[in-house]
Amino acid sequence: MLGMESSSRTRRTRRRFTEEFRAGAVRLVLDEGRTIGGVARELDLTASSLARWVSQARADRTKGKTGLTTAERESWRGYARRIASCGWIGRS
Numbered sequence: 001m002l003g004m005e006s007s008s009r010t011r012r013t014r015r016r017f018t019e020e021f022r023a024g025a026v027r028l029v030l031d032e033g034r035t036i037g038g039v040a041r042e043l044d045l046t047a048s049s050l051a052r053w054v055s056q057a058r059a060d061r062t063k064g065k066t067g068l069t070t071a072e073r074e075s076w077r078g079y080a081r082r083i084a085s086c087g088w089i090g091r092s
Contacts, residue, residue: 012046022053023057025039025043025045025050025053026050026053026054026057029050029054030054030057030058030061036050036051036054055067056070056073
């Protein structure tokens, strides 16, 4: 089959980035007008990760007008954890 060759690509190990690094990368996109793809290549990031950081920063900067703020997102995660711990998920 075409395109079904054994893949020589290996999965990238998960990396953790400091808040300062993330903020700097986001600043390059939002404040300096650079593209997500260009910044991602320059900093050796995946474009999807940087796009998620930029989207979250936009929501925080607009106080939730463009999406959930970081505080709201954390609050929803807490609700979801509490519901899951009650065992309500999956009951019919």
